[in-house]
Amino acid sequence: xxxxxxxxxxxxxxxxxxxxxxxxxxxxxxxxxxxxxxxxxxxxxxxxxxxxxxxxxxxxxxxxxxxxxxxxxxxxxxxxxxxxxxxxxxxxxxxxxxxxxxxxxxxxxxxxxxxxxxxxxxxxxxxxxxxxxxxxxxxxxxxxxxxxxxxxxxxxxxxxxxxxxxxxxxxxxxxxxxxxxxxxxxxxxxxxxxxxxxxxxxxxxxxxxxxxxxxxxxxxxxxxxxxxxxxxxxxxxxxxxxxxxxxxxxxxxxxxxxxxxxxxxxxxxxxxxxxxxxxxxxxxxxxxxxxxxxxxxxxxxxxxxxxxxxxxxxxxxxxxxxxxxxxxxxxxxxxxxxxxxxxxxxxxxxxxxxxxxxxxxxxxxxxxxxxxxxxxxxxxxxxxxxxxxxxxxxxxxxxxxxxxxxxxxxxxxxxxxxxxxxxxxxxxxxxxxxxxxxxxxxxxxxxxxxxxxxxxxxxxxxxxxxxxxxxxxxxxxxxxxxxxxxxxxxxxxxxxxxxxxxxxxxxxxxxxxxxxxxxxxxxxxxxxxxxxxxxxxxxxxxxxxxxxxxx
Amino acid sequence: xxxxxxxxxxxxxxxxxxxxxxxxxxxxxxxxxxxxxxxxxxxxxxxxxxxxxxxxxxxxxxxxxxxxxxxxxxxxxxxxxxxxxxxxxxxxxxxxxxxxx
Numbered sequence: 001x002x003x004x005x006x007x008x009x010x011x012x013x014x015x016x017x018x019x020x021x022x023x024x025x026x027x028x029x030x031x032x033x034x035x036x037x038x039x040x041x042x043x044x045x046x047x048x049x050x051x052x053x054x055x056x057x058x059x060x061x062x063x064x065x066x067x068x069x070x071x072x073x074x075x076x077x078x079x080x081x082x083x084x085x086x087x088x089x090x091x092x093x094x095x096x097x098x099x100x101x102x103x104x105x106x107x108x109x110x111x112x113x114x115x116x117x118x119x120x121x122x123x124x125x126x127x128x129x130x131x132x133x134x135x136x137x138x139x140x141x142x143x144x145x146x147x148x149x150x151x152x153x154x155x156x157x158x159x160x161x162x163x164x165x166x167x168x169x170x171x172x173x174x175x176x177x178x179x180x181x182x183x184x185x186x187x188x189x190x191x192x193x194x195x196x197x198x199x200x201x202x203x204x205x206x207x208x209x210x211x212x213x214x215x216x217x218x219x220x221x222x223x224x225x226x227x228x229x230x231x232x233x234x235x236x237x238x239x240x241x242x243x244x245x246x247x248x249x250x251x252x253x254x255x256x257x258x259x260x261x262x263x264x265x266x267x268x269x270x271x272x273x274x275x276x277x278x279x280x281x282x283x284x285x286x287x288x289x290x291x292x293x294x295x296x297x298x299x300x301x302x303x304x305x306x307x308x309x310x311x312x313x314x315x316x317x318x319x320x321x322x323x324x325x326x327x328x329x330x331x332x333x334x335x336x337x338x339x340x341x342x343x344x345x346x347x348x349x350x351x352x353x354x355x356x357x358x359x360x361x362x363x364x365x366x367x368x369x370x371x372x373x374x375x376x377x378x379x380x381x382x383x384x385x386x387x388x389x390x391x392x393x394x395x396x397x398x399x400x401x402x403x404x405x406x407x408x409x410x411x412x413x414x415x416x417x418x419x420x421x422x423x424x425x426x427x428x429x430x431x432x433x434x435x436x437x438x439x440x441x442x443x444x445x446x447x448x449x450x451x452x453x454x455x456x457x458x459x460x461x462x463x464x465x466x467x468x469x470x471x472x473x474x475x476x477x478x479x480x481x482x483x484x485x486x487x488x489x490x491x492x493x494x495x496x497x498x499x500x501x502x503x504x505x506x507x508x509x510x511x512x513x514x515x516x517x518x519x520x521x522x523x524x525x526x527x528x529x530x531x532x533x534x535x536x537x538x539x540x541x542x543x544x545x546x547x548x549x550x551x
Numbered sequence: 552x553x554x555x556x557x558x559x560x561x562x563x564x565x566x567x568x569x570x571x572x573x574x575x576x577x578x579x580x581x582x583x584x585x586x587x588x589x590x591x592x593x594x595x596x597x598x599x600x601x602x603x604x605x606x607x608x609x610x611x612x613x614x615x616x617x618x619x620x621x622x623x624x625x626x627x628x629x630x631x632x633x634x635x636x637x638x639x640x641x642x643x644x645x646x647x648x649x650x651x652x
Contacts, residue, residue, distance in 0.1 A: 080595065087599045088576040091606045095569040098610055221591030247595045248583050257577040284618060291611040297603045305596070528625075 006335075009159050012344030013351065016202075020195050020352055021182075054280050054289055058273075063296050065151025065354035066144075067303055068203075069327055070415040075307025076317075076329040079232040079244030081252040082415065084304055085259040090297040093264035094290040097277075101268065101290075103436045103525045105283045110524040115364075116274050116432050117372040123435045124443040125516030127376055132450050133428045134372035137271040138398065140425035141365040143409070143417040144270070145402035148354035148361075149173060150327060150414045153406075155347045158331035177403065181396055184359045195356050202349035203299070210309075210346075211302050214337060218312045228308040251486070255477050258488040259419070266422040266490060269429055271364035272357070283528045306330050313337060327414050358399070366395035410471035419476035423457040423490040430494075430501050436525065443516050445504035453497035460489045561620045565613035572609045576602045 067086075075083035104119065113119045116137065121130030153173050215221050225246075232246040248256050267273055277286050310317075310329040315336060317328045334346045370391040375382055382390070409417060431446045464475040477486045508515075575581075582598045589597045 084596070084599070088602070091576045091599070091602050092573045094606060094610050095572040095613075098569060098613060222588075223591075225591060225593055225596075247585055247593060248579060250580075253579040253583065256579045261577060284614075287614050287617070291607060291614050294603045294607040294610075297606075298600060301596075301600045301603065526621075 006159050006340055006343075008340040009335075009344035009347060012341060013155075013159065013348045016345070016348035017351065020198055020355070023195055023198065054276065054285050055292055058276050058289060058293060063203075063300060063353070064357040065148045065350065066415070066418050067300050068350045068353055069151040069154055069330055070147055070418065071300065071304045072307035072310070072330045073326040073328075074413065074415045075228075075304050076310045076315075077244065077307075077326040077413070079228065079246055081245045081248050081256050081259075082413075083307060084301075085256050086263070086304060087297065087301045088257070088260040089263040089267075090300055091294065092260060093267050094293055096264055097268050098287055098290040100433050100436050101277055101286045102283045104274070104432075105277060105280065105286060106527045107436070107520055107524045108278050109283075110527045111520060114275075114278065115271060115368045115371055116269065116428065117368055120428075120431050120435060121372065121376070122519040123439070124431070124446070125518060126443040126447070129431060129443050129447050129450075130372050130376065132447055133431060134368045136424055136428050136450070136454070137269075137368045138365045138401075140421040141271060141361050142398065142401040143405045143421040145358050145361050145399065146405035146409070147414055147417040148358040149177065149402060149406045150417070151354040152351050154325070154327040155331050155350050157325075158328060158335050159347060173406075177399065181399055184363060184395060195352065199349065199352045199356050202345065203353055206346045206349045207299055207302060209338075209342070210306060210334075214306070214309050214313075214333075217337060218309055224305070224308050224312045227312040231311050254480070254485040254487050258491045259476070262426060262488040262490040262494070263419070263422055265429055265494070266426040269425045269432060270361070270421075271368050272361040275364040275367065276360065283526075306333060309333060358402075362395040362398045362402075363391075365398040366391045366393075369394040369398075409473060410466055413466070413475070416473065416476055419488070419490070420461060420473060422488075423461055423476065423493060424454065426490045426494050427453040427457065427497055430498055434501075439515075439518055440505065441501055442505040442508040442513065444513065445501045445508055448504050449497040449499075449501035452500050453493040456496055457489055457493035460492070464489075559620055561616040565616040568609040568613050572606045576606070 071083050071086045073083075104116075107113065107123075108119060111119075111122055113122060115134070117130045117134035120133045121127060124130075156173065215224060218224055229246045232244040233242050235241060236243050245252050268277070280286055280289075307329060310333040313333055313336060315329055315332045317324050317326055317332060331347060331350065334343045338346065370387050374390050374394075375387065379386075405417065427450050430441065430449060434441050434446070460478050461476065462472050464478060465472055466475065476489055478489050478492070479485060480487045480492055576599065582595055584595060585593045587594055592600075
């Protein structure tokens with residue numbers, strides 16, 4: 001085990017980090033189409049990204065510390081059900097977004113919507129519903145950013161930074177946090193887009209080497225899978241149940257597919273995914289991307305298997321504080337099996353891979369706050385420059401929120417942070433995706449369904465206690481009501497949400513309760529760039545081209 | 552009914568391909584087994600990785616089909632004439648009808 005600081009690794013990580021930071025600042029000048037002092041310019045990078053850059057940008061968004069640290073850590077600790085579901089998750093997500101994302105692009109560009117809450121507010125003429133969507137987006141993004149910070153922390157700990165006392169342990173985390181905050185503050189979305197190129201280059205290099213080199217030194221795939229099988233079928237000394245699932249048994253089926261489907265449906269409800277899609281050039285860029293993004297899914301599958309390689313290599317996952325931390329499995333595997341200089345490159349890849357999405361997520365959450373809370377409820381006549389300023393401050397606040405999640409939550413299963421965010425964000429699905437296809441749902445029914453599901457999801461997740469640490473929010477699975485089938489809580493809450501929405505819509509329609517003014521037109525949903533009324537950046541910059549909720 | 556019937560076959564095919572790409576990878580019971588292994592990979596693992604490629608192909612085909620139809624539709628309309636909601640993809644014909652009300 002490495003208790004000393006490894007200077008070779010540290011130097012390489014610092015050099016790559018510094019290069020990335022410089023690029024971030026330079027990116028502020030790249031492809032600039034307007035003054036950065038406007039929210040659209042800072043938060044959407046001018047909305048001119050084509051297929052290729054979008055591919056990198058979405059990849060930077062979606063494949064994060066979740067992929068490099070959390071999923072392999074889950075595979076290492078408990079096997080397929082808790083980890084490998086990420087593969088079907090990233091397979092089914094693309095056909096799903098193919099169906100509805102183009103419509104969101106069109107309606108957003110014709111009406112000047114920048115956030116999902118803008119759309120919901122305009123579609124249903126309801127500021128309350130818009131607020132609910134905005135608050136959910138901000139809340140759900142925080143644990144997702146927290147996961148990125150946990151990932152970076154694991155890397156720094158492996159390099160020997162930190163110690164057993166609180167301050168020493170969190171210092172590297174705080175430094176990374178400061179770098180992230182500084183460059184996001186100054187250059188907006190363009191910085192992460194630029195850095196995504198570096199990041200993906202590094203990641204492909206590291207994965208390529210890991211997938212070819214590691215099985216070779218560890219005795220081949222047969223050995224790796226057999227070692228994993230042995231570990232997963234061995235009973236846990238305290239619970240006397242098998243440690244995990246090498247291949248899901250019948251009782252694991254429902255957990256496996258609901259985790260995959262729930263995560264897939266939730267992914268494109270996150271404000272940062274919406275931001276990335278809206279920054280594309282025309283309505284079909286996202287569909288074209290749906291066809292080429294699976295390249296990343298393959299990567300994710302192979303990365304997940306690194307967790308099994310860590311089992312084969314008998315990696316030590318004891319943290320500097322003396323407790324076992326599965327999040328250390330992959331960094332420790334690299335540390336143990338690679339020469340120092342290459343481990344340094346791999347660590348830089350993981351750290352930058354956490355930095356980029358954390359930046360994108362905090363920008364998107366900040367946009368939500370500014371447009372849908374600050375402008376709608378606090379200061380209606382804010383100038384674009386003033387909005388951009390508020391947004392930058394809000395992005396800092398969101399990052400601090402994430403830091404609180406890191407410090408307060410049970411980190412033994414980091415994947416859980418993302419799954420918790422998913423429970424919340426999925427509850428905006430009926431309003432957003434439903435609204436893209438139909439105006440039948442009643443706005444108050446949607447609000448009620450959202451509220452019930454949020455409460456149910458949060459309470460149910462709170463009640464899951466981790467048997468090892470006795471902490472609440474210890475998992476994301478619970479029995480589906482009236483059955484003994486374990487399912488992802490997000491999906492159960494979603495079903496409850498939908499039932500409430502349908503029943504209340506019928507009631508409210510029968511009572512003829514006012515349903516609000518729809519600011520969109522059916523043609524908006526199929527409009528493309530260049531069509532009359534589809535706004536380009538210059539129209540949006542003056543802030544007049546927008547139609548947020550005014551109910 | 553007439554609206555459903557008027558939906559072009561290209562949309563039907565795209566819709567079915569997309570639906571299959573969502574449903575089949577979620578049928579865990581069909582692939583939760585160890586044998587046959589491929590290059591040391593248990594069936595459970597290589598089968599799901601194989602679906603990454605299958606899905607890329609089905610989504611690409613759907614993209615071409617939908618894009619072709621959309622181009623035809625837009626050309627026929629001279630881009631922006633009249634409400635076009637009802638002429639949108641088959642996947643949302645019913646929804647678009649709802650939106651027109």
